[in-house]
C-alpha cells in the first residue's frame with residue numbers, strides 16, 4: 220500500500236531515523252532565507268519539522284487520503300492544536316455527545332477559561348444537529364467521533380458535512396477507532412484527527428497524534444501553533460509509527476474479524492444485557508456504519524452485564540488474557556470499566572444520556588487466537604454470574 224522509503228548512500232532497506240534537534244546551513248544567507256518563511260521547505264529545527272516526522276506525515280496523509288498531514292506528540296496534542304489553531308475567544312465548538320474523556324476535559328475545563336465555548340449534541344439525526352447549530356453564535360468547528368468511544372454511536376459524516384459546508388463551519392473527525400477502514404476526508408470532513416498511540420503503533424509502546432486535511436488549512440491555521448507551542452512528535456516515535464503503518468491493514472482486519480466473532484457470541488449469552496458493536500446487525504446504525512467503515516467494526520466491543528458494577532468488576536478480575544488498562548489497538552487484548560476509569564470525569568448527566576452505565580465493560584480485542592479469548596471470556600462470565 221505504501222511506497223518504499225528513499226535510501227541514503229548505504230542502501231539501507233528500511234527508513235533511517237533522523238535524531239537531530241537542529242539542522243545547519245551552508246551560509247548565513249541560506250539561514251536567513253529559511254527563517255524568513257513560516258512554512259519553510261528546508262529543515263531548521265525539529266520543533267518545526269524533522270525528516271523522520273515528515274516521512275510519517277507523508278504516509279499518514281496517504282492513509283487518510285488528504286493533501287497534507289501534521290504530526291504531534293500525542294492524540295490529545297493534535298486536538299489541542301486543532302482548537303488553538305482554529306478558534307478564538309467567543310467561538311463555539313460543537314461536539315458529538317460521546318467524546319473521549321480527555322477531549323471533554325480539554326474543552327470544558329481548559330478552553331472554557333479562554334471563552335471558547337463547547338456545546339454537545341446528543342442526537343444522531345442531522346436535523347437535530349442543524350437545529351442546535353443554528354441557535355448558537357460563532358460556531359467555528361464541529362468535532363465528533365464516529366464510532367464513539369465506548370458507546371459506538373455512529374453519525375452520518377457525509378450528510379453532516381454537506382450541511383456544515385453551507386454554513387462555513389469546519390468539520391473535524393476523530394478517527395481513532397477505525398483508521399484505514401474509515402476515510403472521513405472522502406466523506407466530506409475537512410480535518411481528520413487521530414491518536415497514533417492506538418492502532419497505528421499497534422503494540423502499545425509509544426504516543427503520537429496527527430492531523431490530516433487541506434494544505435491551506437493546516438499550514439495557515441494549525442502549523443503556526445505547533446511551531447511556537449511545541450507539541451512536536453519525536454523522530455523515534457515517528458519512525459515507530461511509520462513502520463507500524465505497513466501492517467495496519469492486516470492488523471485492523473484481524474482485530475475486526477475476531478471482535479465480530481466475539482460480539483456475536485456475547486449477544487447470545489444470558490448474562491449479557493446488551494452488546495454495542497457496529498458490525499452487529501442489531502446495532503441501530505449498522506448499515507450506515509458498514510458503509511462508512513468498509514464493512515468492518517474495528518477491535519473494540521462494549522457490552523452491559525446484568526448485575527451492574529459488581530458483576531462488571533467480578534468479570535474483569537476473572538479474565539486472564541485481558542490486561543486491565545485503558546488502551547486499545549494493541550496486539551494484546553485489554554479490558555476497561557469506562558464508568559470508573561476513562562470516563563470517570565464525564566458529568567453524570569452526560570453518562571446517563573449516552574447510556575454509559577456501571578454495568579458497561581469495554582473489550583479491546585487483540586491479535587491472539589480468537590478461541591483463547593472467547594474461552595477466557597466464557598469462564599469470566601460464569602464467575603460474574605455466580606458472584
Ligand SMILES: *Cc1c(COP(=O)(O)O)cnc(C)c1O
Pocket residue numbers: 293294295296319321322364368393395396413414415416417426427428
Ligand atoms: C486515545 C484517544 C485520544 C487521545 O490520544 P492520546 O494519544 O492518548 O493522546 C483521542 N481520541 C480518542 C477517541 C482516543 O481513543
